[in-house]
Structures are given as C-alpha cells and as structure tokens.
Amino acid sequence: MLRVTGLSKGFGGVQAISDLSFEVREGEIFSVIGPNGAGKTTLFNMITGLYVPDRGKILFEESDITALPPYEIAARGIARTFQNLQIFLNMTTLENVMVGCHLRTSSGFIAGALRLPKVAREERKVREWAREALERCGLADQADATADSLPYGMMKRLEIARALASAPRLLLLDEPAAGLNDSETAEMAELIKGICESGVTVLLVEHNMGLVMGISHQVLVLNYGELLAKGSPEDVQNDPKVIAAYLGNG
Numbered sequence: 643m644l645r646v647t648g649l650s651k652g653f654g655g656v657q658a659i660s661d662l663s664f665e666v667r668e669g670e671i672f673s674v675i676g677p678n679g680a681g682k683t684t685l686f687n688m689i690t691g692l693y694v695p696d697r698g699k700i701l702f703e704e705s706d707i708t709a710l711p712p713y714e715i716a717a718r719g720i721a722r723t724f725q726n727l728q729i730f731l732n733m734t735t736l737e738n739v740m741v742g743c744h745l746r747t748s749s750g751f752i753a754g755a756l757r758l759p760k761v762a763r764e765e766r767k768v769r770e771w772a773r774e775a776l777e778r779c780g781l782a783d784q785a786d787a788t789a790d791s792l793p794y795g796m797m798k799r800l801e802i803a804r805a806l807a808s809a810p811r812l813l814l815l816d817e818p819a820a821g822l823n824d825s826e827t828a829e830m831a832e833l834i835k836g837i838c839e840s841g842v843t844v845l846l847v848e849h850n851m852g853l854v855m856g857i858s859h860q861v862l863v864l865n866y867g868e869l870l871a872k873g874s875p876e877d878v879q880n881d882p883k884v885i886a887a888y889l890g891n892g
C-alpha cells in the first residue's frame with residue numbers, strides 16, 4: 643500500500659532520515675519506533691507532504707506521491723494526527739470532527755454563500771459522517787462538549803476521530819498514547835486495533851512499547867535516521883542491535 647524507497651532528508655548538519663526503504667501492506671498496523679530525534683516525525687511529514695524529501699520516492703497504492711502538496715496527499719486517502727495535539731479548543735467535539743470531512747464534500751464557497759440546496763444536503767451528510775467518526779472513537783456522548791472541557795485522553799481520541807472523518811485508507815498516528823495513563827492507553831490500543839479491523843491501514847509512531855508490541859504486525863526501528871531493524875514485534879524485541887540502541891540512548 644505504501645512503499646518508501648531511498649528516502650533521505652537533512653536539516654543543515656542533521657541527517658534526519660537516511661536512505662530509508664520499507665513497505666507497508668494493506669490491512670496492517672506498521673509501527674515506527676526509535677529514540678527521540680530518530681526521524682519518526684520527519685518521516686510522517688514527508689509522507690504527508692509537509693516536508694519535501696532530499697532524495698527517494700514515496701509510492702501510495704502504486705502511484706508516486708513524493709512531494710505532492712499536503713492537500714493532494716490527503717485527498718488520495720492519507721490522514722494523520724500530530725505529536726502535539728492539533729484540535730480547536732473553543733469548538734465542540736462534533737465541530738472539530740466536521741472539519742475533517744471537508745475532503746469528502748464538493749460544494750465550494752460560492753455554493754455555500756448562495757445557500758444552494760446541495761449545500762444543506764451536504765451539511766447534513768457531514769454531521770452524519772462526523773457523528774459516525776465520534777462513535778467509532780467512543781466520543782458519541784461528547785458531541786456537544788467544547789473540546790477544551792474534555793479529559794486529555796478524549797482529546798487524543800478526538801484528533802483521531804477528525805482524521806477518520808476524511809475516510810482515509812491509510813492513517814498515520816504520531817504518538818497517540820503520549821501523556822495517557824494506563825487505562826487510557828489500553829483504550830487507545832483497542833481503538834487502533836478496531837480502526838485497523840475496519841479496513842484502515844495504520845502507520846504508528848509510539849514510544850509506549852507495551853502498546854506497540856501488543857498491536858503491531860510489523861515494527862521498524864529507526865536510529866539516527868537509519869533503519870536499524872524491521873520485523874515482527876518479537877523479532878525486533880530480541881534483536882541485539884535494538885536492545886543496544888535503546889540502552890545506549892537511555
């Protein structure tokens with residue numbers, strides 16, 4: 643589904659990603675782990691078009707998406723969440739998720755300004771999609787709550803709901819369990835598994851090893867921008883190179 647080949651990105655003297663190649667198969671949870679600064683978020687930023695790679699290619703469903711603008715990549719079916727939560731705190735939960743639906747609507751600004759019937763129909767559709775996404779993320783009861791009144795664990799799920807509302811086929815999650823307590827983390831694991839089972843392929847960046855090893859089909863370990871290891875959770879956990887990198891970096 644996603645094929646990355648020879649991807650590289652540097653910032654001044656820092657080589658954030660070096661000659662990275664890997665493949666994500668449809669229907670799997672593929673996790674990318676590695677110490678702070680390993681290049682995980684940089685990789686996500688290239689896949690979603692926020693950064694242009696220095697070298698290499700990114701293919702999504704066989705077509706080249708390297709360096710396409712973010713909007714076009716999103717329109718092809720790739721959605722993401724951010725390491726630093728990006729939700730609108732003064733909007734309701736439902737409104738936050740409705741923002742994620744815009745890729746699925748066709749009415750533009752003019753149609754909206756003229757209040758064409760099509761717009762009202764689409765608005766109803768958008769509410770329906772947004773409610774569905776909230777439901778999937780266990781937030782149906784919070785639809786009318788303002789986002790800033792939600793506990794942190796729910797805010798993290800809200801960002802996922804908004805990403806799901808665009809009906810992606812590939813979902814990138816950047817540290818969805820960061821800052822969550824144990825029970826919220828367990829809920830997050832169930833949510834991610836459920837998303838995968840509903841047919842959305844998941845690319846996951848996460849520091850919580852219990853979560854990663856519990857739900858991933860494949861795990862890739864990045865270290866200073868380079869692929870250190872890749873395989874099943876078990877293979878990766880028993881890899882002496884991985885153990886050394888983690889102990890070495892604290």
Ligand SMILES: Nc1ncnc2c1ncn2[C@@H]1O[C@H](COP(=O)(O)OP(=O)(O)OP(=O)(O)O)[C@@H](O)[C@H]1O
Nearest residue numbers: 653656658676677678679680681682683684685725
């Ligand atoms: N926009 C940027 N400008 C300059 N340097 C950057 C930029 N983005 C990332 N870097 C550098 O690239 C390297 C990789 O950063 P990145 O954020 O991808 O790491 P990460 O694996 O996501 O780390 P963390 O686990 O802390 O989130 C770091 O050395 C970082 O300082």
Ligand SMILES: [Mg+2]
Nearest residue numbers: 682683684725
């Ligand atoms: Mg990061």
